[in-house]
Amino acid sequence: MISIFLGPPGSGKGTQAKRLSNLKGWPQLSTGDMLRGNIQAGTKLGLEAKSLMDQGLLVSDSVVIGMIDERINASDCSNGFILDGFPRTIIQADALNELLELKNLKLNRVFEFSIPDEVLISRLTGRRTCLKCSSMFHIVSAPPKIFNICDKCGSELVQRQDDSEEVISKRLKVYHQQTSALVQYYSDKNLIKKIDATLSVEVVEKNILALI
Numbered sequence: 001m002i003s004i005f006l007g008p009p010g011s012g013k014g015t016q017a018k019r020l021s022n023l024k025g026w027p028q029l030s031t032g033d034m035l036r037g038n039i040q041a042g043t044k045l046g047l048e049a050k051s052l053m054d055q056g057l058l059v060s061d062s063v064v065i066g067m068i069d070e071r072i073n074a075s076d077c078s079n080g081f082i083l084d085g086f087p088r089t090i091i092q093a094d095a096l097n098e099l100l101e102l103k104n105l106k107l108n109r110v111f112e113f114s115i116p117d118e119v120l121i122s123r124l125t126g127r128r129t130c131l132k133c134s135s136m137f138h139i140v141s142a143p144p145k146i147f148n149i150c151d152k153c154g155s156e157l158v159q160r161q162d163d164s165e166e167v168i169s170k171r172l173k174v175y176h177q178q179t180s181a182l183v184q185y186y187s188d189k190n191l192i193k194k195i196d197a198t199l200s201v202e203v204v205e206k207n208i209l210a211l212i
């Protein structure tokens with residue numbers, strides 16, 4: 001199954017994509033994680049993306065389209081995959097259609113994570129991320145067992161640079177201006193499944209599974 005997890009930053013797309021991936025074996029393709037991987041590895045692409053990401057702005061369409069194009073050719077994607085954070089613009093969505101068509105693949109579902117901005121701001125400012133395995137925690141609602149240490153791999157947790165209050169407001173603005181139009185785009189194709197993302201991680205997961 002090929003699905004898109006569409007929603008604003010902090011709506012739980014990444015968390016749910018990881019859980020579904022573990023459960024069903026479809027890889028989670030997160031363009032944000034791929035870009036952060038490039039930054040950590042110090043690649044040219046990472047260097048170019050970093051300043052845009054730190055400001056809460058989108059990286060160019062051609063860069064993320066190229067990354068997805070390459071990634072979906074890998075053998076672990078042959079039974080399907082979960083797109084997390086891609087597409088984020090109409091140009092990316094059109095490019096995805098073309099890529100899938102070329103490979104004779106069909107997009108099955110688009111899960112729209114619906115949640116008010118106020119809830120997102122408190123979620124994101126308390127979020128802590130493992131730089132090594134990208135596991136996510138929250139200082140109040142999902143703290144790690146040991147302060148600032150990843151439960152899964154034991155690495156140090158950090159606050160993402162773009163999870164500061166100032167950058168979060170910018171990212172939400174960018175979402176409303178450039179990405180939320182995709183809800184209509186995929187509604188027109190009858191692919192949207194709306195998810196109430198204010199509910200607990202377990203309930204959201206159950207609701208997603210019921211729609212698969």
Ligand code: AMP
Nearest residue numbers: 031032053056057058059064085086088
């Ligand atoms: P995320 O981890 O999905 O919240 O993405 C973090 C940042 O990476 C975003 O704020 C963008 O700067 C960049 N990014 C991730 N995915 C995309 C995309 N599909 N298009 C453009 N920029 C992206």
